[in-house]
Amino acid sequence: MKKLIILILIIGFGHTIYGQNYNDFDTDSTKTEAFKPSKSQFMIRGYGHTGLNSVTSDGETESSYVGSAFAPIFLFKHSDRLLFEAELEFVLEGNELEVGLEYANVMYVLNKNMTVRAGKFLLPFGTFMERLHPAWINRLPTKPLGFGHDGIAPSSGIGVELRGAFDLGGPKLNYSVYSTNGPRIKDGSVEPEEAGMLQFQNYEDNNNSKAFGGRIGLLPFADSSTEIGFSTYSTNKVGATDSQYENVGAFLYAFDFAFVKQFSGFGVIDIKGQYNNSKVDDATYTELDEFGNPEEYTFNNESNSFYTQLSYRPTTSESDFMKKLEFVGRYSNYNAPADAEWSGESEQYAFGLNYWLTWRSVIKVAYQTTDSVGGHDGGGTANGFFVHWAIGF
Template sequence: MVQFLVSSILFVLLSTPAYTQSTHWPTPIEFINLQNPFPSNENSINNGNENYQLACAPCHGTGGLGNGPASVNLNPPPANHTSKYVQRETDGGLFWKISEGKGSMPAWKTSFTEEERWNLVNYIRTLADPNSTDTLPRTAVAVNRMESSDDNKSQTTSSQNNKFLITGSANTEVIADGSMFNTWNFGTGFQPLFLWRPSEKLFFESHLHLSVMAQEPESEHAHSQGTQNSSGESHDGGHATSGAEIMLGYANLVYFPTKTLTLTAGYFLSPMGIFTERMHPEWINRFPNTPLGFGHSGNYFPESDIGVQLRGTLFDSDYFEMIFSGFISNGPALIDTGFYAGKLNYSNLIDNNSSKAVGGRIGFIFPSISHLEIGLSGANSPIGKHETNFESVTALLSAADFSWTTGISSLSSQLTFRGQLSSVTVDDANYFIPASYRKSVKPEQKINDSTYTYQNKLQMLFFQASLRPVEIMNSFFKNIEFAFRYDQIQLPEMALWSNSDMRLAFGINYWFTARSLFKISYQTGEHKNLFYSQWVIGF
């Protein structure tokens, strides 16, 4: 089944031409000439501004330039509300699009009253830039982000097409033993994102992680189970060791051949599933840590890879959209000796063989079903080292994900569900048994006294939900968000490094602004209970 899934995805990615329909979003005739019944006065604009900063700014930016902190991984990028392309829309057209949404943009009719949506229209009118020459939406989020910087003029060279911008986020956090609350550890991080646009269709992006990691308090049971990997880091959400760390998240060059296609070369975030590419940044992730198996290091599923990637739109209509991302990369490398023999190393910057990983993701978006998106991902990767007994060993990676946002009128709230099921299957291979662990290997696994094998397959699952009462009138409570997450990881049962786990997480978040978020979370699992708090600020 998994092989069929991967083969089907690769066939579609490699054989289907990209859909190049215009990105124009037509308004129904009955809404085009609809007049705004609420005058554009101070009260209306202030109300529109308040709701805009809460609901729209995370994607469109506080100034409407399409440069919000959540915009980085959205494709297509959020619209620039200051541009002539948006401002030439009629009031009725803006009202309809705010109400109905499309793609990753929610349908705000379930969250805002009719008057509040018209107030948003009045506020968007105040964002008009008389000097804007845009006639179509921007083709890259980075372009909008660059043009949003107050200091951009001083950072821009004599050529208006050559711009540089630094953006990103910072965070500080506390992790405590959730059983006794007698151990408290602190951490902090700074994640700058560098964007450089040498020309209109070309830009470079690079993301760094600078952090002092807070060590998770270990229970006696967790330690005895060997939760740490070969780097001394656990699969428990990316917070395992203490100490300073400087890490390159990604660095790549992006080219825009058409309005619906992007070509990326370099070190890029993996498009496998939705968590790594869309949910892992601190200001987007609703929890202070990542689901089991994910993270910047010690991960069991790809986060970043080096190679080339093509992404775009296969089909686009008002009722159904189909997007794709395909890549050729180094892929992971097989750890073929020692305690962690059979585990994959995803930091394979220097390829260990002459073959490449091939894979991608297809996303199916249904705007009429509360913006439901379903994704299927697959990759086939040779992982064995060249000119060794493992040269022919390959790994099959797959994922199924979904994202769904809807409104609950009875609770005046917006409800979001997201989830991902990931799987990694490695070909059978014979591994050397370290002398100190030979007594731990079961007799049926042994090939001889020094060699053993096992069925090498792992699965990871997470499901999360968040509820935010965005429609209630109280300005304090409408900024509170409630979050829940279930995650588990099942490692190969017979592997020496096997250590499966399951957790439940409950969180309460408070949004001070669209770029400032405070999170509190209590997480209980099979091995330990933890209490987290984290404050994130985007810039």
């Protein structure tokens, strides 16, 4: 028995001599070497917003809490040159959750003046959709006319892009050239009242002709306060292969302008603007006359839209409350082709008062009035009152 106890004691205490010492604090790397993060990093950013909309149209008022949107942005930095980005959008539409992929692309910095990216990306057609549309950046709760659903400005595309910027010793020049799958034309077979409209959200191309586009932006002053830009977007074919619309082409262009400057003793003035123009080749469409017989028609398929926005933040005020306020005014209009089924003219004024809780969290209160002639809902005046809270993270 004694021998057994001695043997157990020898094994019990003696095994530590040969045991590994993973937890030996003398060799703990954190003691001898500073913590070094890896070059690879995964990060989730994004934004969300919610609010109350109250819109009065034709004497009827609709009021509801809306805009429960959550848009996470996934960033994976593989190295100092390689980055993957993707943005999802979760939105409640009619009590159902809709999930959208805003963009998902990989980018590689080729050199100090050039980056290539491929996948689905926001198109630099002007600046609004690429840079300014997120709810925590957009100074008003709504988009200007001409953007978003049924807008004429393309927002994203699947393809490849070269972009970059040059420092001209004070002034700066930035550029972007890209090729994407391109838009499709709505031929009216599904929605006759939308015949001739372009549809930009295409995961697969309907022909072998790709769309090409680009933007050049110039910041002429050394303080980067002013930027003027010109964008184009063109495609030879917007119709499906072997369809009667196969050889219908489209050409779009946009001018954008931005002026942001802090004036000492006054505050920050922020002016933005963009003009969009879309021209689609003439084509023949079919509609039903009053007796239900098919009737062919064509029209000059040219649309345009414009917006300009002015905002002011009294950042030099002595009052902390005033410093966090922002006053916003925006004018926008949209002119659809005169002889199209979806012809119409709209004009909109929006005024807002924002309170910035932090640099990325804002409460927006806005009033908006829109006058329309024609269009989907036959025109009229719609007045809206909005209270929204947006946060970037």
